[in-house]
Amino acid sequence: MAALWTCTLLCGVLAATVAQATFSTPAVLILGPEVIKERLTQELQDHNATAVLQQLPLLSAMREESSRRSFLLSGLLDTILRHVVWLKITSASIPQLQLQLSAQDQELVVKIPLDLVAGLNTPLVKSMVELHLQSEVQAHVTATASPAGPALLVLSDCFNRQGSLRISLLRKLSFSTNLIEKQVTSLLMPALPRLVKTQLCPVIQAAFEDTYAGFLRLVRAPIPLSPGGLLFDLLSSAIEDSAIQLNLQAKLLDSQREVTNWLNDTSASLAVPALGSAPFSFVLRQDVLNAVVAALFPPGKLAVQLDYVLPDLAGELKSGIKGINEQAAGKLDRTQLVKLQTRKTPQLLLSQGGAQATQLIVLDLFPTNKAQRPLFTLGIEAKSEAQFYLQGDRLALNFNNISIDRIKLMNSDMKLFNPELLKDILSRILESTLLSTENGKLRTGIPMLMVKALGYESATLSLTTDALVLTPADSNSPVSCC
Structure with missing residues (x-):
């Protein structure tokens, strides 16, 4: 997996060097x-x-x-x-x-x-x-x-x-x-x-x-998500360098096939890499990927009894709190409860060097599972590595190595303290609870049947500054090394 990620990063760099046209369209299919x-x-x-x-x-x-x-x-x-x-x-x-x-x-x-x-x-x-x-x-x-x-x-x-x-x-x-x-x-x-x-x-x-x-x-075939789906349609057709270019609009559907999100913001640009020798390429703008992630798991809540699920981390958290307020640490028993609430779904940020996911999280720590008031409430801005990969004919995404960029004390039932003191242990708790839950929902992936429908057995991925590029794996395109 590490080799795949390294190659994906390299592909992103190469793709960026050959970008030759910018469009205001959510997706582009180029047929060579x-x-x-x-x-x-x-x-x-x-x-x-x-x-x-x-x-x-x-x-x-x-x-x-x-x-x-x-x-x-x-x-x-x-x-x-x-x-x-x-x-x-x-x-x-x-x-x-x-x-x-x-x-x-x-x-x-x-x-x-x-x-x-x-x-x-x-x-x-x-x-x-x-x-x-x-x-x-x-x-x-x-x-x-x-x-x-x-x-x-x-x-x-x-x-x-x-x-x-x-x-x-x-x-x-x-x-x-x-x-x-x-x-x-x-x-x-x-x-x-x-x-x-x-x-x-x-x-x-x-x-x-x-x-x-x-x-x-081919482009109008619905892509099923769970729940709902992703649907593309034609915005315009063009001839570019002996290739057919289909500029596509995109929309998200709910489980009743009602449109929940039109992804046709003309202010968002899409730099389309040159096709090179690849038979075709399918380019997805960053906001389309974000919309798909939002459809796969909307903002939600997660409650974890640390002592039963992660006893070692529960002990480290209690020790950290004891160093801040010994009396508050004494209130924690084996039913202590961490509640996590994501205010927004993770936002993907693509770059030539790879991809990151940022998200806003509210963390409440309850001393017991019966407590009505949290011991404290923290607002957290976190980021993690976002790794795209292909699993059969599905495009999948995985979050790795979450880290806390900013942490703020929003409410405290003990004395005021600097939450930075708990930053390291909270990062590991988020890694073991929130990230594993999100990755479980992302693991099913998104069907990408276009590759086989065009006659190719497998595909490869690369990243640009604002898009993900899908090309056949057996092509010699400069944007598809992986």
Whole structure:
């Protein structure tokens, strides 16, 4: 655990060095080219893109093309076209997609290569003529503002990239075969791009829409807390450095799914680290983490009979009080009771060097469990180390090494005294009682199913000055060393 914490601190330092953009949004999900390509490729398969390619009506498209320029047709071309029995795609594949940032602002270029083999049967040649067709379809993804809602991503300008179409014979059988290939190519060169535009581009459009909708479903999936839940929704979409960036709003729900806290304070900034080579990153602002901690355990009370639970600490406390007021120490019996009341839930403070949790505590010491008045009441400002870690698919938090920053005597049923004299023993009592109780409630963690939903087995954490960053553990991102 110590090694994990050390690495988390180092990750925080590295993350801070690459922070390049600041937003006023509670959370950000950045999806890199690798994730986008994988999801879009899968959607193209699900939409049967290769089957659509195999069904392209090449022959009818060639005939339409010939009718457009019939006055230019030579007798040979006319003869060949009339004697084509059939022409169709016999095999089709879509090699690896490519993504790149466009020269236009807020625009992503998707390049979809096509690798096709077409068979042509004509009595002019004894065997089937096979043509190899290679081309590249381009489509542009842009962020479009909507007056009725957040900015969304749309795919537009789908077309065959000019000059990308190449047609060649797979086998050069004879002079007549080469001649047929030349004449057919002259018609396919303009006909195929039109077929791609009308037949394939709508499939690409639908595949992207489903890819984008899948990303939105992913971020909108409720994260259960106990009680209540955490819910994200889209504020805006953007294109940043060949990646899709989803800026998210956040809200907390109670057990009846009623909103208890909107976390959209625009005055709170979020420095988003550069994605680097990581497939994706999920960035949570500090106030979101604080709200989750508050939902897991709201301010409450804790009563401990020290002699039964922590007899050694009970003896040390009694000795400390005896040094201040011997008469008061004599009132303490084996049922002495420490009552702790947290005025606020712990507040997380993130930094490049790690995280701390601060909290305000009221401590009452009753000499017996029947006493109506406390021997004294103290106001305590305490802090502890806050350690984030992943436990399976859950984000968990642990508090360690509580210390008292300030301590004030609020009420005393014995003479006035300096509470600093009890600071050390009270710190150990808080460590053994309050911190162990809080850690027990935090141990269940927060489900982070996004990692596996995006196809990765494990994740890693890093800290910046105002956020927690989640990235896949097997990436080489500079912000994810742990």
